Amino acid sequence: MSTSYLSPSIIDSRTFRPRDNEMWPAHIVKAAAITEAVETLKLGAAGSNGRREGLIAHPASREPGIGLAPSTAVSYGVLLPGEKTQPRRTNASSFSIGIEGSAVAYVDDRKFSIAKWDGWNTPGMRIEVLENKTDKPFIYVTYSNAPFLQKLEVFYEEYNPPEASHISQTPEFADKLAKRARAKDMAGKPRVVGDTGAMLLPYEHLIDPDFIESRALHWRWEDVAPHMGLVRSLSQGYNGRPLWCLYNSATGSRNGTTFSFFATMTSAAPNFIGPVHRHVSSAINLILEGSGWSIVNGERIEWEAGDIMLSAPGWSPHGHAFGPQGAIVLTIQDHPLHIGAESLIWQEDLKNGPILSLGAQAGFETNISEFRKAE
Known part of the structure; x- marks a missing residue:
């Protein structure tokens, strides 16, 4: 069926089908x-x-x-x-x-x-x-x-x-901001309409929103390294991932390093095999140390120190296995970007597991309690 138009620039959706997603290969x-x-x-x-x-x-x-x-x-x-x-x-x-x-x-x-x-x-x-x-x-x-x-x-x-374009707040600048009169305060608070939680917001709130300052942060390896042994100690049987997220608290529940990406440091024990799963966020692995292999969309890919790879194209089934020396891997994933867009769907168990919208509903559990007591 050919696409038809109701009038110039207006497509009749009954005759139009967007192209399918193009899944990038690893x-x-x-x-x-x-x-x-x-x-x-x-x-x-x-x-x-x-x-x-x-x-x-x-x-x-x-x-x-x-x-x-x-x-x-x-x-x-x-x-x-x-x-x-x-x-x-x-x-x-x-x-x-x-x-x-x-x-x-x-x-x-x-x-x-x-x-x-x-x-x-x-x-x-x-x-x-x-x-x-x-x-x-x-x-x-x-x-x-x-x-x-x-x-x-x-x-x-x-x-x-x-x-003058430096925008990080010095104490003096922060104090000046705190004392200024804000048009949004004069415009008033949000007004509730109806009984469903819907509200109305004045224009001034749109051009001067409240904010949490996102500052540059430094994760020194000498500070991070002492914590890597804790995740590396997770042995076979753990159904999560042996990693730390380099967390920027300004991102809040997005759990990001930036508002678009999280960066994680994985330290996997020798011969650790992670579960096969998928998510719409894409992941890029930089192999800092060690070696192993991944299965992505059914393709086996061998990797070693110094390699970089798109290891999880969006919504591609994938899993990673680590070699006899284990490995240290930096992963960058656009997870926070999708949480902000309410588009982060994730499936841990490809056979029988649910597809959840992370950040919008309760997520998954791991068996971490079998390996570590609550702090």
Whole structure:
């Protein structure tokens, strides 16, 4: 049946069927290819923005918004000794991790000394600068939600913004804000209409919403590492995942590292096998240490230290198994983005389990009580 129009620009839905979802296949980039790219990035001059970065493109990815997953751009960056990037701010948010060497990350009024496996977030519209004060190259990986914004045609980026554009609150600025008269307060509180919980909200609330400041945070590996043994101790029989989420409390019940992604550090014991499950959020695994294999949509993929892969395309059945030495894996997943959109459906048991909307209803349980007493 051909699509018909009721009038110009109005399609008759009785004759129109949107295309089916295009499920991306898993995709792995091996450590050797990454090393080759990084060595090439070290050559020649940095870009006009002071950066040397390589963007990983999934074979199914198309403009607008090139990424390793539909919502997620992954870039490998190199900062040579003495180099400093141009101040940049964008409405995209990001999480980055140091891979080799060290550097300083400046995010608005915060300064972080970044070492190997240290992670940090850069909230949207915060000015970021990276500087290498050492005599060795600094290698890092950045995960950004820029493709999501580019697909919406609303991505914003600028370099060398005016000093006044720093928006993190100093104590003085916070005090000034607390004392100001707000138009939203003059406009009044929400008004209840009817008996179902529906309300009316004045315009002033829309342009000056209450907020929780999302600041740049630093997860030092030396601070995180002592906690990894606790999750690694989970033996066969645990039906959850042996990981810690690098949590940013500003994200609240979204349980995110940013408002779009969570970053988790998995430390799996030798020969640990995780359950097969699926979710609409996409997951990207960076193998920091160890080896193993994954089954994604029925395809077996071997991985080892230094590899990066789209390990869980949205709604693809997948499971991961760890080798005889175990593994440490960084996972980036657009879980919080879907919670905010009320679209995060998840299924733990593919044979008989329910499909739940996480963040909108009670979720799943694990058997953690068999391994650990409540704290």
